[in-house]
Amino acid sequence: MRKLWAFLVKDILTTLSYRFYAILQLGWFLVLLFLFFKMSQFFGDKVSGVLSEYEGGYFPFVLVGLAASSFVTVGLHAFAEEIRNAQVMGTLEALLATPTSVHLILLGSAFPSFIKSFLLAILQILAGTFLFGASLHLDTAPQGLAILILTFVAFSGVGMLSAGFVMIFKKGNPINMIFGTSSYVLGGIFFPPEVLPAGLRGVSEILPITHSIRAMRDLLIQGRAVESVLPHIRNLAIFTGIVFPLSLLFFAYAVRRAKRDGSLVQY
Amino acid sequence: MAPDAVVVQGISKTFRKPLSLRGRRAGERLVRALVDVSLACPEGRVTCLLGPNGAGKTTLLKILSGLILPDAGRAEILGIPLDRAGDSIKARIGFVTPNDRTFYWRLSGRQNLLFFAALYGLRGREKRGRVDEALSLVGLDDPDKPYRHYSSGMRQKLLLARALVPRPDLFLLDEPTSHLDPGVRSSLHEFISEEIIGRRGATVFLATHDLQEAEKLADRIVFLQEGRTLASGTLGELRRALRAAHRFRLTFAAPPAAEWRDRLPPAIRCEATDDPAVYAVHVTERRAAAEVVRAAAAAGDVISMEEIEKPLDEIFHEITGRAEAS
Numbered sequence: 015m016r017k018l019w020a021f022l023v024k025d026i027l028t029t030l031s032y033r034f035y036a037i038l039q040l041g042w043f044l045v046l047l048f049l050f051f052k053m054s055q056f057f058g059d060k061v062s063g064v065l066s067e068y069e070g071g072y073f074p075f076v077l078v079g080l081a082a083s084s085f086v087t088v089g090l091h092a093f094a095e096e097i098r099n100a101q102v103m104g105t106l107e108a109l110l111a112t113p114t115s116v117h118l119i120l121l122g123s124a125f126p127s128f129i130k131s132f133l134l135a136i137l138q139i140l141a142g143t144f145l146f147g148a149s150l151h152l153d154t155a156p157q158g159l160a161i162l163i164l165t166f167v168a169f170s171g172v173g174m175l176s177a178g179f180v181m182i183f184k185k186g187n188p189i190n191m192i193f194g195t196s197s198y199v200l201g202g203i204f205f206p207p208e209v210l211p212a213g214l215r216g217v218s219e220i221l222p223i224t225h226s227i228r229a230m231r232d233l234l235i236q237g238r239a240v241e242s243v244l245p246h247i248r249n250l251a252i253f254t255g256i257v258f259p260l261s262l263l264f265f266a267y268a269v270r271r272a273k274r275d276g277s278l279v280q281y
Numbered sequence: 282m283a284p285d286a287v288v289v290q291g292i293s294k295t296f297r298k299p300l301s302l303r304g305r306r307a308g309e310r311l312v313r314a315l316v317d318v319s320l321a322c323p324e325g326r327v328t329c330l331l332g333p334n335g336a337g338k339t340t341l342l343k344i345l346s347g348l349i350l351p352d353a354g355r356a357e358i359l360g361i362p363l364d365r366a367g368d369s370i371k372a373r374i375g376f377v378t379p380n381d382r383t384f385y386w387r388l389s390g391r392q393n394l395l396f397f398a399a400l401y402g403l404r405g406r407e408k409r410g411r412v413d414e415a416l417s418l419v420g421l422d423d424p425d426k427p428y429r430h431y432s433s434g435m436r437q438k439l440l441l442a443r444a445l446v447p448r449p450d451l452f453l454l455d456e457p458t459s460h461l462d463p464g465v466r467s468s469l470h471e472f473i474s475e476e477i478i479g480r481r482g483a484t485v486f487l488a489t490h491d492l493q494e495a496e497k498l499a500d501r502i503v504f505l506q507e508g509r510t511l512a513s514g515t516l517g518e519l520r521r522a523l524r525a526a527h528r529f530r531l532t533f534a535a536p537p538a539a540e541w542r543d544r545l546p547p548a549i550r551c552e553a554t555d556d557p558a559v560y561a562v563h564v565t566e567r568r569a570a571a572e573v574v575r576a577a578a579a580a581g582d583v584i585s586m587e588e589i590e591k592p593l594d595e596i597f598h599e600i601t602g603r604a605e606a607s
Contacts, residue, residue, distance in 0.1 A: 027388055110348055
């Protein structure tokens with residue numbers, strides 16, 4: 015845990031050294047929320063039929079979708095991006111020369127992004143509720159956050175597979191391209207999967223993001239009990255249980271192969 | 282005799298490099314970086330791995346620090362087989378790469394060291410103390426300045442400071458003084474001899490292509506060329522191993538008759554110099570020098586017969602020349 019903390023402190027110091035970027039990051043999510051808030055007002059009744067299951071409002075619907083998607087983004091991209099950054103910057107060699115396992119280096123590199131997303135998701139939910147008047151059941155927020163963490167772990171598995179690809183092929187990442195695109199388009203972040211054609215709806219059903227967002231919306235928008243979202247949690251857990259151990263094995267293989275090829279720090 | 286901190290036995294490594302023809306991949310080329318390399322570094326001593334660029338020095342150090350896997354052979358670090366060492370052995374190794382891009386440019390030197398110290402498992406006061414100690418030992422001015430504003434010398438010092446933080450038993454130094462001006466280089470040499478070896482009793486395995494650096498620092502030298510060990514030993518052992526290992530400077534009070542050299546056995550090489558009263562004598566065995574003195578004394582008044590140590594560059598060229606000829 016101390017090593018993870020060290021990665022976090024290092025990242026905070028780095029972020030603070032880019033002051034303009036730090037301010038921009040903080041301000042941007044408010045701008046984004048405002049845009050979706052205005053869109054929600056603009057669409058108004060036009061989407062209320064489709065969103066009847068979600069109490070009719072587009073803004074709370076997309077607010078929960080955005081919070082979940084930030085975790086998907088981190089899970090999918092942070093591992094591969096951080097490994098590639100470390101290769102390009104040249105720090106990977108120094109990290110690997112310390113008595114720190116390569117999996118911990120990978121986790122530590124992505125840990126600050128995870129914490130940032132976690133805080134951002136909380137801020138988004140709070141700002142959406144208190145600044146823009148979204149009607150959310152905040153009493154179920156702790157359960158919602160637990161689902162977000164499970165979502166992160168599920169997508170971390172995919173992210174580690176991506177990091178393994180970066181280790182071997184350096185650039186070009188088919189897993190992220192396929193998984194990322196399908197999750198953003200079909201996973202129900204910006205519109206309900208129910209509006210999709212039947213074939214695509216089938217694809218949407220097998221994506222973990224769909225179950226994560228549904229569970230979150232059931233809890234936060236409809237105020238349902240945890241028991242009612244257990245099927246979604248089960249689906250997420252099955253996905254995680256299969257993908258996560260496989261990704262650990264694949265990443266270990268990728269590191270070993272890169273060490274054998276002498277390409278560990280090449281990019 | 283001191284036990285060995287590093288033992289390398291029969292290490293080989295071949296890399297596959299892609300070949301391209303007009304931007305298209307056209308097969309691959311095998312590059313033999315190391316071929317059956319064996320060597321040992323005694324504890325508490327400086328062993329220099331000497332060789333030209335591309336000799337395989339960095340590959341060998343990266344294998345020892347766990348960044349590259351060998352194709353064949355085995356190595357032991359501080360008595361532990363490398364393939365069974367795991368990550369914990371790295372806490373006992375200070376690895377200095379020639380790459381100054383291994384730090385975070387937006388952080389200060391101190392912040393960088395504090396981060397790496399945490400990865401070495403240090404915490405709290407001990408972590409800060411070790412970082413302060415390392416910074417003061419290398420004499421880094423202004424460690425709170427962002428790393429991106431450091432000069433080459435400061436970056437090199439910070440690389441060394443990072444290796445010092447865990448107080449390792451073994452230092453693997455890859456070209457530690459490259460890109461440094463003579464003043465800073467000299468102070469780093471002193472630091473290695475006095476602090477790392479003298480006070481800490483640690484072992485240094487240093488890769489360099491700088492013959493003067495090796496001559497100044499090394500207790501033991503390993504010559505590496507095209508991935509093969511050509512010779513190894515102390516400077517004295519290497520000199521002895523070479524034919525005509527002893528060289529003397531013979532000085533007469535006045536120039537003798539040139540024929541005096543005819544009395545010398547053919548195995549003794551005696552060359553005239555620019556000064557007609559001074560000769561350069563090469564003998565394979567030290568006792569042959571007595572014969573030279575006897576012959577010289579018969580030819581005139583001998584003022585002195587001083588042994589001149591064969592410089593390392595001469596040994597190096599002789600060894601590499603032999604390897605190329607064979």
